[in-house]
Amino acid sequence: MVKTDYDLVQGAMDGNEADFEELVKRYKNLVYSVVLRMVTDAEDANDIAQEVFIKVYRNLSKYSPEYKFSTWIIRIATNTVIDFRRKKKQEFVSIDEMETELPDSATPESTYVNTEAKSELMDAINSLPDMYKIPIVLFHLEGLSYQEISSVLGVSMSKIKNRIYRGRKLLKEAIESKKEGGSFGLQKG
Amino acid sequence: MDCKKAENLIMKYMDGELSPEDAQLLNDHIKLCEKCREEFFVFDAMMQNAAEVSKEVIRAPEGFEKAVMSKIHTEEEKQYAYSRNDRLRMICISIILCFFAIGYFLIKNKEALIAKLYEYPAFAQYLNEVVPFSQNIQSYENSALNAVEGVFSYADRLLSVSGMFLLAFIVIGVCVYGVLRFRGNRHR
Ligand SMILES: [Zn+2]
Numbered sequence: 001m002v003k004t005d006y007d008l009v010q011g012a013m014d015g016n017e018a019d020f021e022e023l024v025k026r027y028k029n030l031v032y033s034v035v036l037r038m039v040t041d042a043e044d045a046n047d048i049a050q051e052v053f054i055k056v057y058r059n060l061s062k063y064s065p066e067y068k069f070s071t072w073i074i075r076i077a078t079n080t081v082i083d084f085r086r087k088k089k090q091e092f093v094s095i096d097e098m099e100t101e102l103p104d105s106a107t108p109e110s111t112y113v114n115t116e117a118k119s120e121l122m123d124a125i126n127s128l129p130d131m132y133k134i135p136i137v138l139f140h141l142e143g144l145s146y147q148e149i150s151s152v153l154g155v156s157m158s159k160i161k162n163r164i165y166r167g168r169k170l171l172k173e174a175i176e177s178k179k180e181g182g183s184f185g186l187q188k189g
Numbered sequence: 190m191d192c193k194k195a196e197n198l199i200m201k202y203m204d205g206e207l208s209p210e211d212a213q214l215l216n217d218h219i220k221l222c223e224k225c226r227e228e229f230f231v232f233d234a235m236m237q238n239a240a241e242v243s244k245e246v247i248r249a250p251e252g253f254e255k256a257v258m259s260k261i262h263t264e265e266e267k268q269y270a271y272s273r274n275d276r277l278r279m280i281c282i283s284i285i286l287c288f289f290a291i292g293y294f295l296i297k298n299k300e301a302l303i304a305k306l307y308e309y310p311a312f313a314q315y316l317n318e319v320v321p322f323s324q325n326i327q328s329y330e331n332s333a334l335n336a337v338e339g340v341f342s343y344a345d346r347l348l349s350v351s352g353m354f355l356l357a358f359i360v361i362g363v364c365v366y367g368v369l370r371f372r373g374n375r376h377r
Contacts, residue, residue: 017258020258020261021254021258024253024254024257024258025254028249028253028254028257029246029247029248029249031249032247032248032249032250032253033247036247037242037247042250046249046250046253049249049253050253050256050257050260053257054257054260054261054264057261117234117238118238118241118242120238121235121238121239121242122242140236140239140243141239141242141243142243143243146204165200168200168203168232168235171235172228172231172232172235175231175235176231
């Protein structure tokens with residue numbers, strides 16, 4: 001018989017380590033993928049994802065089965081990413097400053113294959129402020145519904161919708177300005 | 190239909206919530222409006238790329254759960270050492286408090302206790318043997334006792350009720366115990 005997530009949570013709270021390890025196995029890819037898509041650096045993502053599970057372990061008693069475990073864990077993951085960024089912001093240049101670097105203008109238009117378009121999109125997503133980036137990643141890359149994102153972030157549905165709409169426009173601008181900046185060196189008015 | 194409405198429909202399209210009627214409306218508009226057509230294709234390409242990215246399976250690095258479990262173990266060990274230190278500290282504080290309270294009680298009721306002990310013949314005999322010897326060191330003892338008694342009588346006056354003093358010790362002891370216990374158990 002397969003144990004439910006809640007069975008595992010209760011087992012882990014009773015001190016059964018194997019149950020907690022099973023939870024980690026079930027959710028490690030989800031957590032790592034959410035985190036990696038928000039921070040892009042694999043090493044940072046690994047550290048943050050591990051921290052997420054340690055927070056989960058410490059807060060098992062706060063989990064309530066009325067929420068899906070995945071929603072709960074994504075909530076912890078996003079909060080950990082936000083905390084991480086807050087700490088890191090004091091150490092490094094801001095994301096906005098990094099955005100100004102131009103793409104390799106020597107790349108001919110024709111070689112823009114699928115993978116490049118994808119990495120372009122990811123670059124654009126990463127240039128967004130967290131406020132837009134997190135809902136965009138959760139909706140478009142992780143496939144969460146507005147309802148789920150609203151409960152993950154503790155923000156109303158209408159606000160989430162606004163942020164995603166605004167975020168998409170910012171993405172489009174980022175992609176366009178990069179393309180134009182690359183081929184002409186100037187942004188078209 | 191104006192461009193503002195068309196933009197809203199494009200957003201709905203990206204939400205995956207565009208009804209067939211709305212799709213028709215949007216289609217009619219972008220056939221005529223170049224600005225919205227361009228916008229639609231940029232967004233559409235973006236959605237396709239996002240769909241591609243979301244299909245990619247990202248796996249946590251090798252040995253991920255082992256790393257998590259070992260971090261949890263180290264943390265628990267630290268937690269255990271911490272709570273053990275707390276317990277030791279707590280026992281030390283309790284013992285000191287007990288000695289203090291007992292000492293206070295004995296000094297405070299010295300006369301009454303000695304009078305009480307005289308009622309038992311065995312003790313009376315013992316005390317009679319001890320008293321002459323103790324009178325030899327009375328001079329040292331007296332000065333020490335006077336000093337101690339001086340402190341206590343001052344504290345006594347300060348608190349006005351002598352029982353308060355003892356009670357305060359007990360309250361502090363219970364609080365210390367409670368706080369340390371709570372801290373020790375919080376992460377269990
Ligand atoms: Zn238009």
